[in-house]
Structure formats: C-alpha cells, structure tokens
Amino acid sequence: MSQEHPQQAAADKPHPTDPIDQVMRYHIQTKHHFNRYARSLGYLDWANQPDPFRRYAGAPLIPLPLLKADEEPVSPPYRAIYQHGAVLCQPVSFGTLSRFFEFALALSAWKRAGESEWALRSNPSSGNLHPTEGYVVLPHINGLELKPGLYHYASKEHGLELRAEFVAEHMARLLAPFPQGAFLFGLTSVHWREAWKYGERAFRYCNHDVGHAIGSARIAAATLGWNMLLLDGMEQNTVAMLLGTNRFDDFRDAEPEHPDCVAVIWPVEEVRSKELGVRSEKNEIPLFLDPTLVKELVQAPWHGKANQLSRDHGVHWDVIDEVAEASWKVQGDKSTVRLPLSRPSPWREEGTGEGDAAPAGQIIRQRRSAVAFDGKTSITSATFFRMMQLVMPGVERPQLERPMPWDLWPYDPAIHLLLFVHRVDGLTPGLYFLVRDPKKLTFIQEAMNPELSWALAPGAPHELLEGDARRLAAQVSCHQDIAGDSSFSFGMLAEFEGLLRERGAWWYPRLFWESGLLGQVLYLEAEAAGVRATGIGCFFDDPVHEIVAVKSLSLQSLYHFTIGGPVEDRRLMTLPPYAHVNRGS
Numbered sequence: 001m002s003q004e005h006p007q008q009a010a011a012d013k014p015h016p017t018d019p020i021d022q023v024m025r026y027h028i029q030t031k032h033h034f035n036r037y038a039r040s041l042g043y044l045d046w047a048n049q050p051d052p053f054r055r056y057a058g059a060p061l062i063p064l065p066l067l068k069a070d071e072e073p074v075s076p077p078y079r080a081i082y083q084h085g086a087v088l089c090q091p092v093s094f095g096t097l098s099r100f101f102e103f104a105l106a107l108s109a110w111k112r113a114g115e116s117e118w119a120l121r122s123n124p125s126s127g128n129l130h131p132t133e134g135y136v137v138l139p140h141i142n143g144l145e146l147k148p149g150l151y152h153y154a155s156k157e158h159g160l161e162l163r164a165e166f167v168a169e170h171m172a173r174l175l176a177p178f179p180q181g182a183f184l185f186g187l188t189s190v191h192w193r194e195a196w197k198y199g200e201r202a203f204r205y206c207n208h209d210v211g212h213a214i215g216s217a218r219i220a221a222a223t224l225g226w227n228m229l230l231l232d233g234m235e236q237n238t239v240a241m242l243l244g245t246n247r248f249d250d251f252r253d254a255e256p257e258h259p260d261c262v263a264v265i266w267p268v269e270e271v272r273s274k275e276l277g278v279r280s281e282k283n284e285i286p287l288f289l290d291p292t293l294v295k296e297l298v299q300a301p302w303h304g305k306a307n308q309l310s311r312d313h314g315v316h317w318d319v320i321d322e323v324a325e326a327s328w329k330v331q332g333d334k335s336t337v338r339l340p341l342s343r344p345s346p347w348r349e350e351g352t353g354e355g356d357a358a359p360a361g362q363i364i365r366q367r368r369s370a371v372a373f374d375g376k377t378s379i380t381s382a383t384f385f386r387m388m389q390l391v392m393p394g395v396e397r398p399q400l401e402r403p404m405p406w407d408l409w410p411y412d413p414a415i416h417l418l419l420f421v422h423r424v425d426g427l428t429p430g431l432y433f434l435v436r437d438p439k440k441l442t443f444i445q446e447a448m449n450p451e452l453s454w455a456l457a458p459g460a461p462h463e464l465l466e467g468d469a470r471r472l473a474a475q476v477s478c479h480q481d482i483a484g485d486s487s488f489s490f491g492m493l494a495e496f497e498g499l500l501r502e503r504g505a506w507w508y509p510r511l512f513w514e515s516g517l518l519g520q521v522l523y524l525e526a527e528a529a530g531v532r533a534t535g536i537g538c539f540f541d542d543p544v545h546e547i548v549a550v551k552s553l554s555l556q557s558l559y560h561f562t563i564g565g566p567v568e569d570r571r572l573m574t575l576p577p578y579a580h581v582n583r584g585s
C-alpha cells in the first residue's frame, strides 16, 4: 500500500479558517504528482473557450497611434535600459503611451495554422490564455487630450477605453505625494480564462502572468526613461475601488476581474527637476494611495459593461475563489521609499553581448516562447553569468537605486534558482544554485540536503552536484523535453512557509509575481543573446523538491524556466499584429 504523503494529509484535513493555512492548503492541493495532476476538467471545452479580449461596451474607445518601429519615440538600444540615466526621458504623450502599451501588453503577432488563428502579445501567458487586463489612471497632463480618469487597455484595438472620468483636482490630490508627471498603472486577472483549461492550478498561473506583465510594463517604462514602483502598501479593497472591479453591476453576466496591483510610473526627468529644488519638500514616495482620496475619486461618471467571455462556465473551481479571498490583502501599510538625492551610480557595466546594440523595441517585439529546443546549442559562460547578474536584485542598494526592474519591487527577494546546467561553455554540467540574497544562504543550505557541495562557481551560482541533469529536468517538468534540450533550465524556489507565516497570506500571490518578473527579464535577455526562452508552469512539485531534499514547506518550487537554441515550428504562419485595425489614415 502506498503511504500518503504528509503534505497531502494536510491538504485533506477539514477546511482551515486561518488564511495562511488556507493558501498553503491550496498550494498543496494544486501540486502535480507523477501519478496525479492537479484537478482540472481533463479535456478542453472548446465551445466555451474564453474570449481573450475584454471590452467594456458603452465605454468610449480612444485609439492609440499604431507606430512604426522607426517612428518617434524610437526605442533606445536594448542594453541601455539596464544603465541608469542612459535613456532619454520622454514626456507623457499619446505617442509615448502608445509605445508603453505596445511594449507592455499589446499584440505582437498573429499565428495561423490551418483554420486557426491566435494572437501573441508582448507579455507571455500560460497557455496563451491571457488572464491579465491592464489599466491606466491618468491625471490632467498638459498637451495630452485625454480626460483625467481610469482607462482599460483594449489590446486588440490598441486603444484606451474610458471607464471612469475622474475630477482633475481629485486626481491631482491623489498624486500629490508622487513625483511630477506621475500616473498609475493597474493589473487585474480574469481567473476564469486560466481555470477554463487548467482547473484548480489556475490561480498560480494567473499570478505568474501578473508578474510577467509587471515586468513587461517596467521594461516598457524603461525604454521611455520612466521609473515605476509597485504601490504594494495598499489594501486590496482600495485597488478594487480604483480599478472598478468591485462594480458588480458592470460585470453582471461577465466574468469578474480580480484586482491585483497598482504601480506608479513617472518620467525620471521630473525627479531631477525636483532635485534641483522645484519640489524639494518631497524626497519620500509612499507605497500606497490614500484610501479616502480614492473613495472620493471614484464618485464619478463610469462607463461600460464588461463583455461575457464564455457562453457557459461548466465547472466552477471554488478553490480559486477561496484562495483569492484568503490571500486578499486586508491591511494596508504606510511604508515609503526614498527618492535618490543624487543621480544613482550605474547599475551595470557596459554590455558587450550580441543583441546589445539592437533596439529594445526589436527585442521586445521578437520575444517568443520556444516550443522546442535543438538539444545542441551551447551558450557562453559570459552569457550565462550576465543572465544571472540581471536577476540579482541589488539588495545592498536603496530601493530606487536597485537595478531595473528590481527597483519597482519593494521587497527583498524571496525566489532563488535551482539550475540544471546542460550546455554552458566552461561550466561542468550539473546542478547549481543561485542565492539571490546573500543573507539567505544559511537558511537555504539548512533547508536542503546537507551533503550538497555548495562549491562557489567563478562568477555567481554555487555548484551543488556534477552530472547530466537533462533527463531529470525534463522528467520533473511534466516530461517536457524543453527542460532538457535547452542550454540550461531552472526551478524557482520560493522561501515559503516561514515567509507566509511572517508576512501573511497576501504574500502568496507576490511569490508568483516575483517569479514572473524574473522570467520576463530572462525572456528578453535570451532574445538578446540569440537564443530563446520558455516559461514552464507544468512541473511535478515534490519530485523537484526531492532532488535537493527540501525540508517540508520551507522552500517550494513555483515556476520553471528554460533557455536554449530554439527549433522553429515551420507549420505556423506569422502575421503582423495590427493588420486588422484600420485607423483610416
């Protein structure tokens, strides 16, 4: 008789009432095992495939210009986005907002195979289901003929739908604590889009996708010389109010949106003028919006009713609603971060790799997930170490002086990498580990097999074990060859139970956001290095942990990722992203 896994026994206990226990129960319940996948429908209900495009019927649509690559604002060299101060700061305008959304959330191509056609976007998504919706909250901006208000980004039309018209003075009051020129960017998730295919595990995937979208937005902002900071001190009710996801009448027959996060974005140039004394009273930015001001702000005319994405919903996965509720952030905090008083020192050395001189826009537009790898391509150790360097968050620096995109993430890292190195010139194949915060080394070592070597590889990750990990990597990644045929792949191990108990259940989705953000950096870096990446949400959770004998729930693998020489699928036709849109010019 097979013995029940102790964690499974925990998942089978009567329903816990403590939100931390609830999110841990969800996590355990949605693990894939060699002999049993997390619960889902088990087949695809094509008749009810969710529409990937949300629209708000009745909300005025303001088209954004469809800019050619060489039209202003042209994007800077890819490598420049990683160098402090190297990108010319652009004012907020129709053109720059258009670029921002193009690089963050827009369509990047249509793919066609036989009768089927589907759109890809600048941000990747598990199963290409795109649960993430994007919003901006704009104040009155000189020269920009847009009403102050909340806008939903309609990716198929590349336009902004006016959801609510906010009073300019209320907006100004709300944004007063932020640098001049600041506006807000928000993300929500339609859980149903992922649940339709993936069932109970879908809450994880939605949050990976939020992390990727945070990353694609931060990088889009960086191409315009803009800064971005996650306002994660806010309670979630305030996020819901601001983004209108609590307006139940607007979603009557439509699938609800879960409010995820709000970030502030500002042109860095404005901060410099502040440093010169223009707004010298402010050198701290709050990590929250004043809830009383948000309440006042949303007493405004609203427009539009959300479209229904599936005719019928078949099975409803209650566990997703339960984990969403358990991880709801009920208490805000009033943290602030300091604005740099002088120009921060450079984050990075000058780049020397292939693709460094390519425009950032080209790298962003060409980003794709590899569907297969050639099992041959090696990358150089310089490329590998640069990738490792880019995911290091610079914890030793003050928040806004950390390297992009970690400057937006107001936390120390909680995700570390268990690397399966297959083909990196100069590196012995085997298992390696990247500790992204030196303070955590002892904790991580103690949470894993004490017999691992922890030899320090020259440059960064620790070498744990030598050997051929190709089969193992594929096997634990739901038998997907992409994890073994690449140059390297890795599991993202999150500090788990201790951190959840310390910070609260609301921290659970943040762990996935951090993993998606990290993945987004490497999706682009892989393109710049002439190789390609793929995120891997399907893996067997505990078999991964067993490789390094992780103790109980101290660390948990949340996301896998693989990078190598891609093999194109030549059966697919690629079409331009906006040929279907006629702007009449």
Ligand SMILES: Cc1cc2nc3c(=O)[nH]c(=O)nc-3n(C[C@H](O)[C@H](O)[C@H](O)COP(=O)(O)O)c2cc1C
Residues within 6 Å of the ligand: 120, 121, 123, 124, 125, 126, 127, 128, 205, 208, 209, 212, 367, 368, 369, 370, 371, 480, 482, 534, 535, 536, 537, 538
């Ligand atoms: C969170 C996440 C999980 C994913 N999991 C897998 C996976 O397990 N296997 C796979 O082949 N692709 C996986 N992908 C890649 C997606 O299928 C891909 O992003 C999507 O089809 C869109 O294509 P694009 O990335 O080329 O735009 C994943 C992507 C994300 C963001």
